[in-house]
Amino acid sequence: MLLRAAWRRAAVAVTAAPGPKPAAPTRGLRLRVGDHAPQSAVPADTAAAPEAGPVLRPLYMDVQATTPLDPRVLDAMLPYLINYYGNPHSRTHAYGWESEAAMERARQQVASLIGADPREIIFTSGATESNNIAIKGVARFYRLRKKHLITTQTEHKCVLDSCRSLEAEGFQVTYLPVQKSGIIDLKELEAAIQPDTSLVSVMTVNNEIGVKQPIAEIGRICSSRKVYFHTDAAQAVGKIPLDVNDMKIDLMSISGHKIYGPKGVGAIYIRRRPRVRVEALQSGGGQERGMRSGTVPTPLVVGLGAACEVAQQEMEYDHKRISKLSERLIQNIMKSLPDVVMNGDPEHHYPGCINLSFAYVEGESLLMALKDVALSSGSACTSASLEPSYVLRAIGTDEDLAHSSIRFGIGRFTTEEEVDYTVEKCIQHVKRLREMSPLWEMVQDGIDLKSIKWTQH
Amino acid sequence: MAASSRAQVLDLYRAMLRESKRFSAYNYRTYAVRRIRDAFRENKNVKDPVEIQTLVNKAKRDLGIIRRQA
Numbered sequence: 184m185l186l187r188a189a190w191r192r193a194a195v196a197v198t199a200a201p202g203p204k205p206a207a208p209t210r211g212l213r214l215r216v217g218d219h220a221p222q223s224a225v226p227a228d229t230a231a232a233p234e235a236g237p238v239l240r241p242l243y244m245d246v247q248a249t250t251p252l253d254p255r256v257l258d259a260m261l262p263y264l265i266n267y268y269g270n271p272h273s274r275t276h277a278y279g280w281e282s283e284a285a286m287e288r289a290r291q292q293v294a295s296l297i298g299a300d301p302r303e304i305i306f307t308s309g310a311t312e313s314n315n316i317a318i319k320g321v322a323r324f325y326r327l328r329k330k331h332l333i334t335t336q337t338e339h340k341c342v343l344d345s346c347r348s349l350e351a352e353g354f355q356v357t358y359l360p361v362q363k364s365g366i367i368d369l370k371e372l373e374a375a376i377q378p379d380t381s382l383v384s385v386m387t388v389n390n391e392i393g394v395k396q397p398i399a400e401i402g403r404i405c406s407s408r409k410v411y412f413h414t415d416a417a418q419a420v421g422k423i424p425l426d427v428n429d430m431k432i433d434l435m436s437i438s439g440h441k442i443y444g445p446k447g448v449g450a451i452y453i454r455r456r457p458r459v460r461v462e463a464l465q466s467g468g469g470q471e472r473g474m475r476s477g478t479v480p481t482p483l484v485v486g487l488g489a490a491c492e493v494a495q496q497e498m499e500y501d502h503k504r505i506s507k508l509s510e511r512l513i514q515n516i517m518k519s520l521p522d523v524v525m526n527g528d529p530e531h532h533y534p535g536c537i538n539l540s541f542a543y544v545e546g547e548s549l550l551m552a553l554k555d556v557a558l559s560s561g562s563a564c565t566s567a568s569l570e571p572s573y574v575l576r577a578i579g580t581d582e583d584l585a586h587s588s589i590r591f592g593i594g595r596f597t598t599e600e601e602v603d604y605t606v607e608k609c610i611q612h613v614k615r616l617r618e619m620s621p622l623w624e625m626v627q628d629g630i631d632l633k634s635i636k637w638t639q640h
Numbered sequence: 641m642a643a644s645s646r647a648q649v650l651d652l653y654r655a656m657l658r659e660s661k662r663f664s665a666y667n668y669r670t671y672a673v674r675r676i677r678d679a680f681r682e683n684k685n686v687k688d689p690v691e692i693q694t695l696v697n698k699a700k701r702d703l704g705i706i707r708r709q710a
Contacts (some may be wrong), residue, residue: 243667254668254709255702500678596667598674 241557242601246441246594247390247418247536248559252486253443253595259489260445263482271481272470282481289488293450296491297416297435298426305451305471306484310417310438311341312464313451314384316475317413317434318345320461321382322354329381335359335367335396336577338386339415346384364528365394365578373404382411387419391574391590392527393536395423402431411459417441417449421494422502422533427452433459439483443595444490448483451475501595502534508593508602509534515606520613522626524584526575537591538575540584543623544616549589552612556605559590644696652696653680656703662710672706 243251263285269278271286287301294301307313322332334346336358346356357375359367367385376383383405385396398414405412416425417438427435432452439448453459453474467476494501517523522542541549546560560572571585580588591605617623622632653676660672679699686692 251665251667254663254672255705258705258709261708500675596671598667598670 239555241555242605243557244591244593244597244601244605245557245559246592246597247393247590248592249440249446250443250594251596252445253490253493255493256444256486256489260482260486263485267481269481271479272468285481285485286479289484292488292492293437294452296421296425296495297437297452298428299452300455302472303452303455305453305474306479306487307449307451307475308447309449310339310415310436310441311449312475313436313438313449314339314341314413314415315345316451316461316464317436317453318342318382318384319349320464320474321411321413321434321459322349323352324460324462325381326354329379331355331357331377331380332382332384333357333359333372333375333380333410334384335361335386337361337365337389337391337574338384339390339417342384342386342415361577363579364531365389365392365526365574366396366528366531367401369397369400369404372401373408376404376408376410380408380410382413384413384415386415386417387425388416388423388533388536389527389574390418390536391572392538392578393418393533394527395419395531395533397531398425398432399430405433406431418536419533421491421498422535424498427454434461437487439487439490442490442494445483445486448480448487450487497595505593505595505597506534508597508599509537511599512591512593512602512606513537513539515603516609519610524580526578526580526588535593537593538588539591540575540580540588541613542584542587543620543626544587544613546587546589548616549587549609549612552616553605553608556608558605559592560588644692649680649692649696652699652703656699656706659703659706659710663706664710668709 263282267278267281267285269276269280269282271279271282273279273282286306290301290304290306293299293304305316307316318332318334322329330353332346332349332354334342334356343358346354346358350356359371359375361367372383383401385398385401387398388395402412411433412431413434413436414432415436417436418441419425420435420437421442425432425435433454435452437450437452439450440446451474453461461474463474463476465476470476470479513525516539520541524540524542526538526540550558550560571580571582572588575585575588589609593602625635626632656676657673660669660676663669663672683695686695
C-alpha cells in the first residue's frame with residue numbers, strides 16, 4: 184500500500200519536473216508509456232489524485248524475461264476460464280468432453296508450429312519442467328547402459344542444475360565450452376560423444392546473448408552417432424522456423440510465456456519415431472501418456488495453442504520488423520557511443536535479443552539510471568545475485584565488460600518510438616556516467632588500463 | 641451474401657482501426673493499428689474472390705476479438 188502510494192507520488196513528481204522532454208507528439212508517449220485506465224493494482228484512492236493523469240509505466244524492453252499476452256490469446260482463453268471449466272480428463276459428461284476437445288486442438292496447434300505429430304506433445308508447467316523431464320527422464324531411463332550426458336556452458340540454469348543433480352546420482356556430464364561468438368565447436372561436440380552418451384542438450388537461442396546454435400548440424404551429428412538430442416527452444420519457438428524432423432531433434436522444450444502466451448504452461452516434444460523413452464518425473468493418474476500426471480490446465484494450454492498458432496501466422500512479419508528495429512537500435516547506439524561491444528556472434532543471432540557491454544560504465548548503475556525503461560543485465564533467474572552472468576564468462580568476456588552488460592529485448596509489441604527513446608536515454612546516461620568515471624578519464628588521457636599496477640592496500 | 645465489395649472491405653478497415661484505438665495499453669493499441677494497416681495494405685492486390693472472402697472472414701473474427709478485448 185505504502186509502496187504503491189510512493190510509486191504514484193514518484194510518477195507525479197517526475198511528470199511535474201521540468202526535465203528534457205523528447206519531441207514526441209504521439210499521444211500517450213510522454214516521458215513514459217501512458218495507459219489510459221489505471222490497472223486494478225492501483226488502489227481505489229487514485230480518484231483522490233486526479234492531477235496524476237494517465238498512470239505512467241516504464242517501457243518494456245525485457246521480452247526475454249517474459250512477454251505480454253497477445254489479445255488474441257486472451258480471447259481464446261477466456262471462455263475456458265468462465266464457462267467451459269470442465270476437467271479435460273472427465274470422460275463422462277459434456278464439460279469434460281469440450282475441455283478435452285479444446286486441449287487436443289491446442290495440442291495440434293503446438294505440434295504444427297514445430298512440425299511434429301500431436302501425439303508427441305506433452306503439456307507441462309513450463310520450459311523448466313520440460314527441461315527437467317527431458318534431461319532427468321532420458322538419463323534415468325537409460326541409466327543401466329548409458330551414463331554420460333553432454334551439454335554446454337551457456338545453457339539455462341534449469342538445464343545446468345538438472346545435470347548437476349544427475350552428477351550426484353552417479354552420471355558424468357561434459358559441459359562443452361563455447362567459442363567467443365557464443366556458438367559451440369562442432370568438432371569438440373563430436374569428440375565429446377562417447378559410446379555411453381545418452382543425451383546431448385543444446386539450447387536453440389540463448390536467452391542472454393541471443394546466439395543461434397547450429398541446431399541442424401548438431402542434430403545430424405547426434406543422429407549419426409545414435410545419441411538423443413534435446414534442445415531448449417523456449418526463446419526460439421514461434422520466432423524462427425523450427426522443424427523437428429528436418430533438424431533431427433528428439434526432445435524439445437517449449438515455454439508459454441516467451442511466445443506471448445500465459446505463464447505457468449509449457450510443453451515438451453518427445454519423438455515417437457524412433458521412440459524416445461523417458462522416465463516420468465511426476466507420478467499420478469497417468470495423464471499425458473503417463474509422462475506427466477496431473478490435470479492439464481485447459482485455459483492455459485488453450486492459451487499456449489493459440490499463442491503457437493498466432494506465432495506461426497505472424498512469424499515472418501514479426502521477424503522482419505524486429506530485425507529492422509534491432510538494426511536501428513544497434514546502429515544508433517554504436518554510432519553515438521565509442522567502446523560499445525555486442526556480445527555474441529552478430530551473424531548467427533536472433534535480432535530480438537541484443538546484449539551490449541558499455542565499457543567503463545557499471546551495468547547496474549546504468550539500469551538504475553534508465554529507470555523508465557524495463558531492462559535487464561543478464562537473465563531474470565540470476566538477476567538477484569550480483570555476480571556477472573556465467574554466460575558472459577563462458578564466451579570469454581573480460582570481467583569488467585561483463586559487469587557492464589545490458590540486455591535489450593525487442594518483441595512483437597515494441598514500437599519504433601520506444602526503441603528511439605531507449606537509445607536516446609541510453610546514450611545520455613552512458614555519457615553522463617562516463618563523465619563521472621575516473622577510469623574513463625584515464626582512457627581519454629591515453630593510459631592503457633591493463634598496464635596499471637593497482638596497489639594492494 | 642454477395643462477394644465482399646471494396647466498400648465493405650473499407651468499412652471493415654475503418655471499423656477495425658476505430659475499435660483498436662480503444663485499447664488502453666499503449667503497446668496493444670499501437671500494435672493493433674500498425675498490424676491492421678500493414679495487413680490490409682499487404683493484401684490490397686488480392687484478386688481471387690475465395691481468398692478475399694477468407695481474408696474478410698478472418699478480419700471479422702479479429703474485429704470481434706478487438707471489440708471484446710479493448
